[in-house]
Amino acid sequence: KNEVEQSPQNLTAQEGEFITINCSYSVGISALHWLQQHPGGGIVSLFMLSSGKKKHGRLIATINIQEKHSSLHITASHPRDSAVYICAPTPNTGNQFYFGTGTSLTVIP
Amino acid sequence: DTGVSQDPRHKITKRGQNVTFRCDPISEHNRLYWYRQTLGQGPEFLTYFQNEAQLEKSRLLSDRFSAERPKGSFSTLEIQRTEQGDSAMYLCASSVWSEQYFGPGTRLTVT
Numbered sequence: 001k002n003e004v005e006q007s008p009q010n011l012t013a014q015e016g017e018f019i020t021i022n023c024s025y026s027v028g029i030s031a032l033h034w035l036q037q038h039p040g041g042g043i044v045s046l047f048m049l050s051s052g053k054k055k056h057g058r059l060i061a062t063i064n065i066q067e068k069h070s071s072l073h074i075t076a077s078h079p080r081d082s083a084v085y086i087c088a089p090t091p092n093t094g095n096q097f098y099f100g101t102g103t104s105l106t107v108i109p
Numbered sequence: 110d111t112g113v114s115q116d117p118r119h120k121i122t123k124r125g126q127n128v129t130f131r132c133d134p135i136s137e138h139n140r141l142y143w144y145r146q147t148l149g150q151g152p153e154f155l156t157y158f159q160n161e162a163q164l165e166k167s168r169l170l171s172d173r174f175s176a177e178r179p180k181g182s183f184s185t186l187e188i189q190r191t192e193q194g195d196s197a198m199y200l201c202a203s204s205v206w207s208e209q210y211f212g213p214g215t216r217l218t219v220t
Binding site: 031033035042043044045048086088090097098099100101102 | 149200209
């Protein structure tokens, strides 16, 4: 049983395109992280959210707690956005994360 | 210190050898997490410390794996009698509450 589903698994976009990555989860959560992982392994937390919407620059994250769904949007995508984006909900019954398998994004100039 | 550090960044070992990794969290963070990530997969939770207490352990953490955080600051993860299936990236993260900050990881290759 996979508690976290991300889609798409792979995404190729032209520079400037608007990108959406979706995450659905099956557990009750206290918060959800969107993480960015570049080749080589380093992980950066982009957002932590428990309701509504957050925006950092060209990145927007939304969450609908009732529907157990979150989205990450990238506006005006750029080749430097190429990375794996991982959805990581934190169940409200514990302290660990569940992780999606990630969405591998490639932005072509 | 502005982030989580891990040492070594890369480790190559022969099957059957023991290895130990170190994680230094952000100094004021009382929570510390270990994760394992294999190629093409998302990270998997291994264990969690609050201060020096190990509060959660995944069933993935077999008896060959042990983690410590003796003084509630840095943590070590030891793998005994390594197997080729242990080859992975081992990630450490720390937090005060829910928002976790990740280290660069230790990439283990077992030959």
